[in-house]
Amino acid sequence: MILRIRSRDGTDRITVPDGASATVGELQRLIAARVTVPVTLQRLSLDPALLLPAAQPQLLSDPATPLASLPLANGSFVYLSYPPDARSSQPPPPKALTVAGSFGKKMTMDDLIARQIRVTRQEAPLCAAASFDRDSANAFQLYVAESLAFAVKRAGFLYGRVDAETKEVFVDFIYEPPQSGSEDVVQLMRDSDEELRVDAIADGLGMRRVGLVFTQAVGRKASETGEYTMSNREVVQAAELQAEGGIPEWVTAIVKIKVGDDGTGDVHFEAFQLSEVCVKLFKDGVLQTEVGDSDDPRLSKMRKEVIAGGKDTMEVDNDFFLVPVKISDHQGPLSIGFPIENRGSPLAMSTLRNHLDRAKHLPFVRRISDFHLLLQVTTFLDVKADVPILAACVKHQVKVPEGYQLLIETLAGQT
Numbered sequence: 001m002i003l004r005i006r007s008r009d010g011t012d013r014i015t016v017p018d019g020a021s022a023t024v025g026e027l028q029r030l031i032a033a034r035v036t037v038p039v040t041l042q043r044l045s046l047d048p049a050l051l052l053p054a055a056q057p058q059l060l061s062d063p064a065t066p067l068a069s070l071p072l073a074n075g076s077f078v079y080l081s082y083p084p085d086a087r088s089s090q091p092p093p094p095k096a097l098t099v100a101g102s103f104g105k106k107m108t109m110d111d112l113i114a115r116q117i118r119v120t121r122q123e124a125p126l127c128a129a130a131s132f133d134r135d136s137a138n139a140f141q142l143y144v145a146e147s148l149a150f151a152v153k154r155a156g157f158l159y160g161r162v163d164a165e166t167k168e169v170f171v172d173f174i175y176e177p178p179q180s181g182s183e184d185v186v187q188l189m190r191d192s193d194e195e196l197r198v199d200a201i202a203d204g205l206g207m208r209r210v211g212l213v214f215t216q217a218v219g220r221k222a223s224e225t226g227e228y229t230m231s232n233r234e235v236v237q238a239a240e241l242q243a244e245g246g247i248p249e250w251v252t253a254i255v256k257i258k259v260g261d262d263g264t265g266d267v268h269f270e271a272f273q274l275s276e277v278c279v280k281l282f283k284d285g286v287l288q289t290e291v292g293d294s295d296d297p298r299l300s301k302m303r304k305e306v307i308a309g310g311k312d313t314m315e316v317d318n319d320f321f322l323v324p325v326k327i328s329d330h331q332g333p334l335s336i337g338f339p340i341e342n343r344g345s346p347l348a349m350s351t352l353r354n355h356l357d358r359a360k361h362l363p364f365v366r367r368i369s370d371f372h373l374l375l376q377v378t379t380f381l382d383v384k385a386d387v388p389i390l391a392a393c394v395k396h397q398v399k400v401p402e403g404y405q406l407l408i409e410t411l412a413g414q415t
Contacts, residue, residue: 003072004312005031007080008051009087016067025063031080036087043081046070050079075312117286119308119316122275125323127249128167130211130271133160133332136174139340140213141255141267147343150218150257150265153186155179158211159202159371160332162249169210169251172332173371178342183217184297185233194341197378197387201371204391205333211251212241218257221297228318230254230272231297235318236289239274239282249273251325271325278321281306333395335366338373347376353412364405369394377408 001022005012014030016022028039043050047057060070060078072078144154156174163170175198178189202208214234221231230238238252252272257265281287281302288301295301299315308316338355339347352373359367368374374394378387386404393400 001067001072001074003027004075004077005035005080006048006051006077007035007082022067023063024060024065024067027067027078028063035080037080037082038086041082041086045079045081046072046077048077048079050081117281117304117306119277119281119306119320121320122273122277122323125273125325126167126276127169127251127273127325128163129326129328130169130171130251130253131328131330132171132253132269133173133334133336134329135336136172136332136334137269137329139336140174140176141215141269143340143343144215144255145257145267148181148215150215152181152183153215153217153220154181155186155188155212155214157198157209158213158251158253159198159207160210161207162210162247167249169249170330170332171210171251172205172207173334173336174213175371175375176340176342181217183219184221184231186214186237194375196383197375200383200387201374201378201391204388205371205395208247209245210247210249211245211253212238213253213255216254216256218259228298229270229322230318232295232300232318233291233297235274235278235300235321236282236287236291239278239287239321240289242274243279243283253327269327271327273323273325275321275323333369335370336372338370338376340372341375349411349414352376352408356409356412363397363399365393365397365400368400368408369397377411380407380411 001016003014003016005014012031012035014027014034016027016030024044025039028042028044031037031042031044032039044060045057046060047055049055049057050059057079140154140156144150148154154176156176158169158171158174160170160172162168177195178191180187180189199209214237242250242252250273252274254270254272255267256270257267259265278287282289286303286306288303291301296315298318300318300321302314302316305312305314306316307313308320337358339351341347355370355373356367368377368390374391378390381387381390381404390400390404393404
């Protein structure tokens with residue numbers, strides 16, 4: 001049996017070789033050897049009030065008392081008090097050994113509770129709902145279903161608007177960065193120059209990055225304990241990007257296929273937010289970001305003890321971190337039809353010509369009202385001076401300045 005010995009200097013773990021026959025006296029001798037506090041100076045109690053000034057809790061004063069007769073189980077706390085100089089010859093224990101930090105002489109139980117890391121479920125999201133442009137969502141899931149067959153993971157950044165009053169997120173386009181996917185991991189090989197152009201286009205359109213979307217492969221790692229919504233790797237990646245996103249309404253969407261008894265599959269979109277506690281654990285370095293192949297995908301590991309479900313633990317069920325968000329769809333302001341970036345070979349300029357020819361009956365501004373087309377042509381524009389101007393024309397559906405139109409038509413004419 002392992003007992004946790006908590007004192008003002010931290011927490012030590014003591015292994016009692018035979019919990020069935022061990023006594024308080026034997027525990028005191030083990031504490032003397034591990035904690036280096038002489039038996040004669042030890043005061044033990046099961047009451048945490050022992051660590052408070054002037055407290056008089058019931059002590060474990062009889063060395064012959066069997067530990068089996070006490071309300072102790074594996075992992076239980078036993079509180080230890082001793083004179084200030086009892087461990088003076090020993091170096092102070094490392095801070096990593098204690099969740100609550102160093103106890104001061106005037107520490108109260110309220111102070112102690114405040115310093116503990118508590119993981120609780122977040123009842124309501126900070127985002128009222130998430131609405132997806134149906135054409136963008138369909139283009140994303142079609143590629144995954146038809147070209148990738150849900151065999152590997154795929155991800156994209158969500159761009160759109162946040163309603164300041166309702167806190168509803170409207171996703172109007174999806175940008176797919178360079179990436180490499182497997183059944184369990186999608187590695188984003190982010191291109192900073194390309195993302196600058198994406199953000200400049202979004203800014204000109206009156207939009208911003210509002211979330212992340214990723215797919216789950218049909219052959220993803222299973223859990224021995226059953227099905228799960230998001231794996232530990234996915235929690236880490238989603239928490240990192242939500243922390244980077246910088247808005248409270250940030251949304252993480254999951255696209256997966258559900259196979260019925262008849263063998264047919266239906267594609268499902270689900271939306272979540274990572275809880276504020278989860279993002280804070282990531283920012284504070286408590287959430288373990290390195291995931292081993294043998295780790296249970298259903299559990300996220302911590303770098304130090306937290307309290308989840310009323311228990312001290314180093315592992316937290318991922319469901320504690322997920323806050324469901326209502327999902328719907330809408331028709332956004334952009335068209336979609338131009339080939340999507342980072343899906344294999346670079347696009348030839350003939351693709352641009354073909355796209356413009358198909359829509360030549362429309363005003364020029366309408367013909368270029370496609371995010372993926374704008375991303376292609378803005379490669380040849382100044383990201384600070386030109387891109388916002390061109391994107392603003394699309395936003396307001398006004399005539400494109402002649403110079404920009406001439407440039408785009410010249411690019412389309414190249415073979």
